[in-house]
Amino acid sequence: MSHLVIAPILWPLLAGTLLLLVRRAVPLTLRRRLSLAALLIEILLVALLAGAVVMSGEILTYELGNWPAPYGIVLVADQLSVWMLLITSLLAFFAMLYAVRGTDAGSRHFHPLFQLQLSGLSGAFLTGDLFNLFVFFEILLLASYGLLLHRGGPDRVRAGLHFVALNLAGSTLFLFAVGTLYATLGTLNMADLALKAAATPPENLGVVRAAGLLLFAVFALKSALIPLYLWLPAAYSATSAPVAALFAIMTKVGAYSILRVDTLIFGSAGGPLADLFSPWLLPLALTTMVVGALGVVAAHELRRQVAYLVVVSVGFLLTAIGLGTQASIGAGLYYLAHSTFAAAAFFLLADLIAMGRGALQDRLDPGPIIPNAALIGGLFFITAILISGLPPLSGFIGKFMVLRAAVATPAAPWVFGILITTGLLGIVALARSGSLLFYRAETLVIERGSVTTRAPVGPNWGRILPIIGLLTLCLLLVIAAGPVTDFTQTTAAQLLQPQLYIDAVLGVPEGDFTP
Template identity: 50%
Template sequence: MIADFLATHLPILPVLLPAGTAVLLLLLGDAAPRLRLARRAAVASALLGLLLAARLAVEADAGVLRVYRVGEWPAPYGIVLVIDRLAALMLLLTGCIALPVLVYAAGGWDAHGRHFHALFQFQLMGLNGAFVTGDLFNLFVFFEVLLIASYVLMLHGSGRERLRVGLHYVVLNLAASALFLVGVALLYALTGTLNFADLALRVPQVGAPEAALLQAAALLLLVVFGFKAALMPLALWLPATYAAASAPVAALFAIMTKVGVYAIVRVHGVVFGAEAGASAFTVQPLLLPLALLTSATGVLGALAATTLPRLVAWLTVASVGTVLAALGLFNAAAWSAALFYMANSTLVIAGLFLLAELVAAQRGEAAGRLEPAAPVAQPTLLGLMLLLAAASVAGLPPLPGFIGKLMILEASLPHGAVVAVWSVILGAGFLTLIGLARAGSILFWHVRSESSGSAAGASPRLVAATLALLGSGILMSAFAAPLQRYTEAAAAQLLDRAAYARAVLGDERATTTRPYRGEPGAPR
């Protein structure tokens, strides 16, 4: 009976599990005697969440599209959660990051402020909710949940610099949220719905002159999602923010930018995609050039970085640019490549944030600054970890970063901007390797004394958590073929709007279009 209940309500469990855990942790409190229990509960919840995500991914890989109607209200009138291949992939990626990051944080970072584990769980709730919702307004709601948690996590541990950039982070996100609401209101006014499946059916019905307003709403949402994803020129807030955050928080934030990428896929790739009538490919002229600019700016920022955390933050921007460049090609092969590369780069970037703190903890007063200092206590281990990360981020074979970039380059061959795509992606990979090689030589070779560095950060718990993220690339390389098949199927499923509509709306609603607002008989 319990098994049947869990099977029926499985799609909503990735949202309810962290929400319930967060409430439990708040009731438990985080006083010193209870901190150990809170750590165990948080890690157990993250492990269970990862197992749930794995189960959903297996189901999705079999072609099952799970639809969960909250309160049994039919779509598009009620809240609906949808688990397709893309949603399952994002849930699994979130779980793969959350578990090692929580293990790392339990090594001592969680004691630097109050309610770390409860806030972490609330952020997981927002992330998972954003990935499974089938409704644009509820995407906004989950955006706000994860952002509110991120505001406090950003300031966790205090510090003047953290407070300064945290204030900018909060103000800019509040402005983006206001624009999000304006865009949502415009879409609803013109179509009468915010359900993704229903929007995909009704947007093509909107003709001139309303289509101009619809396109304005799409462009406004690109500004919002581009800000969340760190698309240039809206990405300048990210390096300082991520570099100032504590290592576990910055590592979790590596997946937060992918919520913006995910929203761009759902809204601009599918709803305003090839079958959107007069509004088809609204953002296509902008997305690819801005994505290439993002990748180029990110890698140049990494070269100019003076600290290791800031270098990693700029690499986050560069990786987002590469993913969005693939999405901007608007074909199934490129989308598959984008998903493959995104999974690897997110895991490696999260691991690099943790590694940056391990190195900084062993360098004394120099910390993460890229300047000569005392040698670290674990030069061989940490150096090899940085080498592994550099090879994957730069795209050296046989690691998945190379496979993902090769897939993107192949998918760009029929596109008119193939020269620009190849130049930026290959150039960014080369400069990334130079930037990380420069950082590694300063950190591990250019030392000011022969005395051994501090052993702080040498805990097996911290090293194991970091290795779990950085070593994921080796695992992805070993299973590259099935992963590639999964991402290819996910891209094909995204482009099959009719099947998505049948699953969410039902056969009758999916084949019967309702008039949009402004037509005779339309709902007012």
């Protein structure tokens, strides 16, 4: 029974290995089906795990090799973990559904890398050990390097080089932070760290604080918080669409780590180290939103615009986390699901639009009419409403709940002002892009005649279906807003009681045999 906890990590790893082994023996069409089937089973496994966690109302743990908790590595499935896993597996399925329409051809290892990335993501969400988190970060990063560079090309290589170099530097910082924490506190188990950090002797306070803030810097790099966001627009706009869609969850890994470490290790019960991240998180998150919104307005290409929208959504998510109340974190977790699906759908849609415009690609210049313009334009309209947070779709609900949670906090004027301004900038920019891509198209195609050198490729239903699927997930978030917010609110409540996590991992302190 308890083996279910490790299944979301092991299954994609097995599937990836299998896909690697059968590469020569099995034709691509069958490998595509295998890959999709593996992702469906992953969703099923995650759903089973989520069901087990929610039904029991407890935090499930899994001790690797049966080593007891502070000594061995432990996997922990609480509500936050299963929520992230559910979002990841659904996203991966739809991204793959798009990728099998041709993106995966041309490189031999797309499918194994995709599964490996999923395994790394699941591991990062499940692990209860700081060094193990580093290892899973490296697994997902190594897979993501391969996926980012999929099919090559100068733009991808340039963006990939920056991405890899930055993340290597980030990994080094992570190791410095982990080493410092181990040297001062003597443990790497996150639950144990929470206990030890609360009881840090005064002479070590400065060192532990420095290590904690180093961790924060690493997670800020992963989640593209200002000033460490510069890699994101280049990497996301250069890579292929399904990979960019899958990467929509990558920034959320950083946000997840910030949330986990902030509430567990440096939570409000953390003694002298309480609320270590708070003075930094909220101002940085709000600034990220402003800079991201300026990038959205300034972008010349649709894909770059969407990448900046991801930056804005990360800023907003971290604002919700930075406010630090149960209501705001719950609302932020709802927004996390929405923004991941919406951004992924938008990346896929931008690819579809770029394909329909021939040599112009996704540049925001007037161009020829896109084949099937009414349908694509309609999808663009819905996605734009969704991502800029206009009613009645899920973006609006998420933003509204965070704002309502912000009213009672001292930062309310800042949050309101910046959210509404950046929202407006986003709407203006998307309206301009939409009218450029869809309304001004007709006139110019007559004036310039043939602006295309490459024949535009019409969309087919196979590519539209994943987009509709992702948008349907957002619609489900609206229809089931009641149960989902109940779930995210209880998740936030669970996070703000770190004692629950600590007890689940270390056991209720009766057999305390530490010297």
